[in-house]
Amino acid sequence: MPQSPSAHTSPGAVPTLTGRLKIQFDALDSCHQQTIDTLNLLVKLVDQLDQHAADEPVKRMARQIITFFGGESRAHHAEEEHLVFPPILQGLDHRLIEKVRRLQQDHVWLEQDWLELGLQLDAIARGYNWYDREALRQGTSTFVALYLDHIDLEESIIYPQAKRRLAERADAGAARTQAEQARRRA
Ligand SMILES: [Fe+2]
Ligand SMILES: [Fe+2]
Numbered sequence: 001m002p003q004s005p006s007a008h009t010s011p012g013a014v015p016t017l018t019g020r021l022k023i024q025f026d027a028l029d030s031c032h033q034q035t036i037d038t039l040n041l042l043v044k045l046v047d048q049l050d051q052h053a054a055d056e057p058v059k060r061m062a063r064q065i066i067t068f069f070g071g072e073s074r075a076h077h078a079e080e081e082h083l084v085f086p087p088i089l090q091g092l093d094h095r096l097i098e099k100v101r102r103l104q105q106d107h108v109w110l111e112q113d114w115l116e117l118g119l120q121l122d123a124i125a126r127g128y129n130w131y132d133r134e135a136l137r138q139g140t141s142t143f144v145a146l147y148l149d150h151i152d153l154e155e156s157i158i159y160p161q162a163k164r165r166l167a168e169r170a171d172a173g174a175a176r177t178q179a180e181q182a183r184r185r186a
Contacts, residue, residue: 018167024083025163031076032151038068039144042117045124046140049133054124062125069114077107084158087165096161099153106150113143 015023045061054062081104088100117139123131 017169021163021166024079025159028076028079028084028159029155031072032155034068035073035076035147035151038065038073039147041065042140043144045121046133046137049124049136053129054127059125059127062121066118066121066125070118073114074111077110080154081107083166084154084162087162087169088158091165096157099158103150103153103158106146110143110146110150113139113146117143 041061042065045058045065048058048061085100085104088096091097117136120131120136120139123129
């Protein structure tokens with residue numbers, strides 16, 4: 001007895017290209033929100049250190065910030081380098097290419113800034129008092145400003161452009177050729 005297609009696959013198991021892109025870009029957007037939340041946490045930590053020494057809640061905040069910028073945030077940058085930037089770099093729009101080059105430069109600078117900040121936060125998280133409050137404040141201010149600028153450029157221009165270019169790559173031609181060949185063989 002013939003089985004209906006739904007007996008083999010649920011509708012969500014075979015997403016369209018646009019469906020897959022939506023999932024990937026939604027995840028990137030959601031990571032931006034997490035980035036903004038974690039940047040706010042960093043600002044809060046710096047403010048609290050102005051008022052009192054690093055207590056347990058401050059150490060916890062430091063650990064949370066380290067976990068995010070040392071892990072998920074790096075994976076997010078790698079995903080952008082792999083998925084988002086190439087379709088624009090392979091295109092012909094020089095203004096957009098220049099913007100992606102800026103974003104790539106930002107990734108390098110953000111990583112360098114994070115390595116400095118991460119050292120200070122690591123000291124705080126471990127209860128050492130050799131961290132430099134003024135350097136932490138300055139570093140945080142530069143890091144937050146660059147990150148917010150970076151996210152703005154990605155969300156306003158680069159993500160929509162990359163998504164459009166990736167969607168244009170829909171393999172519609174190949175699928176139709178395959179369907180046509182199947183009919184010829186029948
Ligand atoms: Fe980025
Ligand atoms: Fe991003």
